Amino acid sequence: MTTTLRPEQISxxxxxxxxxxxxxxxxxxxxVEKVIELNLQTARAALAETSANTRQDHAREGPQRMVRGSGHRAGPYAEQVQSYGDTFWRSHRPLRRNFSSSLKPVTKSITGGYRSLSTT
Known part of the structure; x- marks a missing residue:
């Protein structure tokens, strides 16, 4: 059994x-634009904060104490990492939803095309 598609169907x-x-x-x-924007914002903020903290610690405590006592910032950095992850996933929920909804018509047309081929 041979099935032929009309030119309109193919088009x-x-x-x-x-x-x-x-x-x-x-x-x-x-x-991708959202990820790049988020990464640039995060990098700028981290650089500014690190610069300010380093200058402050160096002026206040001197180099030796600064190296020994830098662990007190681990908590705030962990919170920033968590915030970055939250922002990343929050901004990508709509992207995943749009991507999934964009695939539905494609999936329907593909499965519908196969069904029409098998029934003719």
Whole structure:
């Protein structure tokens, strides 16, 4: 049993595939932009804070005590790491949702195409 597709079916499937590809690509680039922005903000803040803390410790305590007593900042740094992770995942929930919803039409068209091939 041979199944032939009409040119309209092929054209519609190709258009849906191209549209889905560009929707997914735009969603992906939006997510990459958010990650880059978050990383730049985090790096700037960490650099500024480290610079300020180092200058403050050096002026107040001298180099020897500064090296010995730098462990008191572990708590705040751990909180900052946790905050970064929370911000990262919070900003990517919509991205994952959009990506999943963008895949649904593609999945339906693929499975629908296979069903139509198997029933004809």
């Amino acid at each position: 519609t499937a190709q258009k849906a595939g191209v549209d889905s590809f560009f929707n997914l690509a735009n969603t992906l680039f939006g997510g």
